[in-house]
């Protein structure tokens with residue numbers, strides 16, 4: 304029969320694409336419950352879903368930061384049945400930690416960590432009773448490798464990685480699978496929102512050298528990275544849909560093979576110095592090399608697109 308898939312954060316970006324892709328599955332394997340915090344933002348989803356609206360896709364309200372909202376959403380589903388849950392809702396944060404309050408930082412954890420934990424906790428009892436289920440988390444390569452000025456965001460993704468690694472072992476006993484999708488940069492509103500946020504900030508409490516580092520080194524590098532190796536949300540949705548269709552889904556999947564060498568550095572050298580110093584050198588000492596390697600990666604991406612070489 305059809306599987307019920309609940310996706311969080313579907314008003315935009317990756318969540319929207321995942322919901323629509325699953326709803327349009329040619330074999331009609333899924334009933335999608337596309338959830339979002341604010342139903343007034345359902346326009347783009349409805350437009351993208353087209354004919355699927357009301358047949359294989361329905362929209363529901365769910366704020367991952369509210370117990371009440373999660374409970375209300377789940378009790379409205381027939382038999383509270385969720386076969387697959389895709390935890391996609393998330394927020395970013397960039398900037399020197401000196402300029403961020405502890406409350407600003409807690410908000411990132413409230414959504415990316417506790418929000419995901421809240422939804423998993425809510426669907427778990429039923430999955431355990433049925434002895435089947437699939438928990439998917441849209442993590443990030445920043446859940447594997449820190450990136451400067453993304454300190455708290457990376458920490459929130461590391462946190463959810465640790466949570467899922469621990470839980471995945473217990474859940475195999477119940478025939479429940481956990482999968483982490485780890486995208487590199489993805490061209491959605493995510494990065495745009497972050498860039499806007501920092502354009503308003505006056506960075507209270509930050510020394511000029513740090514601020515220069517953020518504005519003159521980090522921001523231009525981040526823009527270049529998104530412009531060169533950034534993926535489309537459709538690509539991430541395809542990887543996620545492929546995982547969902549597996550009988551025994553893999554635990555983790557990076558979506559961007561061009562980013563993998565960076566995450567591999569820390570495993571290649573157990574002192575950890577290789578990854579920290581390579582990232583430092585690329586950012587601060589060899590900007591030309593950084594640009595060249597991005598240029599090279601861009602060519603590689605184009606070649607992959609045209610099917611000349613396969614990245615895997």
Ligand code: NAD
Pocket residue numbers: 311312313314315316317318339340365366367368391392393394395414418441442443444485486487488489490491492493494536
């Ligand atoms: P996005 O901003 O378009 O999507 C995030 C969605 O989460 C938004 O629709 C937002 O409204 C929703 N959301 C935020 N707080 C919520 C809450 N409390 N309850 C319910 N929904 C909430 O950006 P995106 O790129 O599509 O991000 C989706 C996921 O992908 C996030 O978890 C993000 O961390 C992850 N990710 C993004 C990138 C990237 O470069 N864009 C890279 C790696 C991982």
